[in-house]
Amino acid sequence: MKKLKEFDINLVGLKDKKHEYDFVLDNGFFEIFEQNLVNGGQLTAHVEMDKSPLLLNFDISIKGVVNLTCDRSLEEFDYPVEIHQNLLIKFGEEEVELDENVLQITHGAQKFNIAQHLFDFIGLAIPMKKLHPRFVADEAEEGDILIYSTAKETGETENEAGAQEENNDPRWDILKNLSKN
Structure with a gap:
């Protein structure tokens, strides 16, 4: 040593x-x-x-x-x-x-x-x-690629799909009314 x-x-x-x-x-x-x-x-x-x-x-x-x-x-x-x-x-x-x-x-x-x-x-x-270093530029471009999405194939975004699900569930309507009071 x-x-x-x-x-x-x-x-x-x-x-x-x-x-x-x-x-x-x-x-x-x-x-x-x-x-x-x-x-x-x-x-x-x-x-x-x-x-x-x-x-x-x-x-x-x-x-x-x-x-x-x-x-x-x-x-x-x-x-x-x-x-x-x-x-x-x-x-x-x-x-x-x-x-x-x-x-x-x-x-x-x-x-x-x-x-x-x-x-x-x-x-x-x-x-x-x-x-x-030759892969760094490729990696930056690949960072913008979406690998997986839970949105339906209709072209709607994930936020739109989540908003529709919230509107369809009557339990959420009851909770929303509580928060308004």
Whole structure:
């Protein structure tokens, strides 16, 4: 796990001020994690950490491309990624995740490893449906196609069909009269 240690941020002896770190996120970075989300990539992460006695405020910018596999054709393609996230680390009695981007670590913590958080931010930037760029335009056109409708074949719309059913049921007329009073 030597590669994982490259993402350690030593907290011991750091003064209360802004500190900047740059990380290269290449294929070796993605091999650290047991995952099948990303085939590889070439990204850079710029991390600004503002240290104070009570917390660490991380401002994270990640730019580059990740290599994905198309869900439709199983062809690999490069997907551009540009991420800007904040991560807040508070000092407390125990290590716990307080919120989505808010963590708590112990006061005596000597280092903080940021690798998992960088990977998570990249994972959140990847779309659920991974499509090769040549299929994206086709997908947008297909989005307007009606697959199934409950309307009758007479050409009436679904709203018209529902309105006719409401008018034909006498139980609804009784309820409508109650609401008018």
